[in-house]
Amino acid sequence: xxxxxxxxxAVLVLFIAxxxxxxxxxxxxxxxxxxxxxxxxxxxxxxxxxxxxxxNLDSIRARGVSLTPALLVSVAKSYGEHYRxxxxxxxxxxxxxxxxxxxxxxxxxxEEHIMTLxxxxxxxxxxLELVYKRDISGLYAQQEELNRFFVMINWIVGxxxxxxxxxxIRHLTKPLKLLSETTKTIAEGDYSNRVxxxxxxxxxxxxxxxxxxxxxxxxxxxxxxxxxxxKQRMVDNLAHELRTPLTSMQGFAELLxxxxxxxxxxxxxxxxxxxxxxxxxNLAFKLLDLSVLRHQPLMLAEVDVASLFDTxxxxxxxxxxxNGLLLELNSSIPxxxxxxxxxxxxxxxxxxxxxxxxxxxxxxxxxxxxxDGAGVLEVQxxxxxxxEEQSRRAFEPFYxxxxxxxxxYGHAGxxxxxxxxxxxxxxxxxxxxxxxxxxxxxxxxxxxxx
Numbered sequence: 001x002x003x004x005x006x007x008x009x010a011v012l013v014l015f016i017a018x019x020x021x022x023x024x025x026x027x028x029x030x031x032x033x034x035x036x037x038x039x040x041x042x043x044x045x046x047x048x049x050x051x052x053x054x055x056n057l058d059s060i061r062a063r064g065v066s067l068t069p070a071l072l073v074s075v076a077k078s079y080g081e082h083y084r085x086x087x088x089x090x091x092x093x094x095x096x097x098x099x100x101x102x103x104x105x106x107x108x109x110x111e112e113h114i115m116t117l118x119x120x121x122x123x124x125x126x127x128l129e130l131v132y133k134r135d136i137s138g139l140y141a142q143q144e145e146l147n148r149f150f151v152m153i154n155w156i157v158g159x160x161x162x163x164x165x166x167x168x169i170r171h172l173t174k175p176l177k178l179l180s181e182t183t184k185t186i187a188e189g190d191y192s193n194r195v196x197x198x199x200x201x202x203x204x205x206x207x208x209x210x211x212x213x214x215x216x217x218x219x220x221x222x223x224x225x226x227x228x229x230x231k232q233r234m235v236d237n238l239a240h241e242l243r244t245p246l247t248s249m250q251g252f253a254e255l256l257x258x259x260x261x262x263x264x265x266x267x268x269x270x271x272x273x274x275x276x277x278x279x280x281x282n283l284a285f286k287l288l289d290l291s292v293l294r295h296q297p298l299m300l301a302e303v304d305v306a307s308l309f310d311t312x313x314x315x316x317x318x319x320x321x322x323n324g325l326l327l328e329l330n331s332s333i334p335x336x337x338x339x340x341x342x343x344x345x346x347x348x349x350x351x352x353x354x355x356x357x358x359x360x361x362x363x364x365x366x367x368x369x370x371x372d373g374a375g376v377l378e379v380q381x382x383x384x385x386x387x388e389e390q391s392r393r394a395f396e397p398f399y400x401x402x403x404x405x406x407x408x409y410g411h412a413g414x415x416x417x418x419x420x421x422x423x424x425x426x427x428x429x430x431x432x433x434x435x436x437x438x439x440x441x442x443x444x445x446x447x448x449x450x
Contacts, residue, residue, distance in 0.1 A: 012162060038136055092131075096129075256273075332370070333375055343444075385436045
């Protein structure tokens with residue numbers, strides 16, 4: 001049974017039951033009030049008739065006339081005929097013996113529709129009893145008419161109530177139908193669907209919270225899909241990166257095990273195995289650095305820029321010089337806020353990325369300055385630059401704009417990905433500016449301590 005069916009049935013049963021009970025109670029109370037009114041009226045009329053008969057008998061007795069049974073019947077008859085026109089029957093009994101009316105004069109009536117009251121006359125006529133009978137068939141007929149009207153109202157109100165409740169409940173439960181349809185589409189994989197409900201009641205709040213939940217779920221699913229894709233791409237790239245050097249190392253190792261090779265070939269094979277081993281070691285260290293940055297929070301502190309540049313120069317100056325390049329370090333701010341080791345690793349990676357794309361005699365510039373309230377670390381080269389597509393994918397793991405050149409320098413395409421991880425760990429923004437033939441500039445925007 002549907003939810004709105006249950007509501008309709010429950011409300012209909014409760015409403016009709018409450019209506020019937022209320023009407024029955026009102027009708028019962030009305031009947032009691034009517035009967036009390038009739039009883040009060042009958043008692044008043046009986047008392048009036050009794051007093052009139054008493055006064056009449058006193059008057060007769062005062063004239064010295066004896067109160068014979070025939071006289072008592074005559075008095076009672078005069079009152080009985082008068083009140084019979086008003087629907088009232090009178091009986092007069094003397095010590096329980098019926099004097100008036102006679103057996104032949106009694107009128108047949110349904111006893112259940114007759115209100116009967118008996119009262120003795122005041123002394124000295126207490127042996128006489130006046131019985132008052134009033135026909136209340138009209139009151140019963142009125143009550144039966146009310147009962148028939150109540151049944152008719154039930155037959156009319158019932159179907160009308162069902163129709164109105166159906167329309168009302170269907171309108172009130174429409175938001176539940178929308179929610180159900182939306183949840184069904186989301187369960188089928190369409191996370192973009194939302195509940196379109198403009199209401200300020202509880203259903204409106206539920207729709208808002210539901211849409212917010214759906215948005216969060218959609219974002220999480222998108223993130224998970226992106227992470228799965230990134231992980232698969234990383235695995236594919238890693239497998240590709242490992243396949244070539246391992247195959248070459250295997251070939252040269254087999255060459256070394258051959259007895260009939262000269263010393264020059266042995267040295268050549270040894271040098272290649274060594275270079276590939278170093279490249280694989282660097283690849284492993286880069287992957288380890290990426291993993292550590294994802295799971296280890298940073299303890300940020302004030303980093304002296306001059307000391308940072310000295311560390312970078314000691315690490316990279318010889319490599320820059322060996323490639324016929326110049327290294328220029330220039331700072332206009334004293335310090336930035338961050339982790340000194342990670343910032344040094346970032347600058348080293350950027351310089352190593354700039355070396356293979358720079359022509360001999362050119363300069364690699366490392367700058368530190370303030371811009372819009374932020375401390376900026378920047379590395380510039382004057383190489384061949386990157387296209388828009390290359391710039392967009394530059395921070396992806398294992399991506400290399402020039403695979404042949406990067407491979408010759410032992411690069412696995414993880415440098416810029418590591419730099420992005422370092423920026424995220426600092427909650428900083430990293431920006432790449434490049435154009436074909438105009439070189440590349442990479443900037444990291446940090447909090448300045450100045």
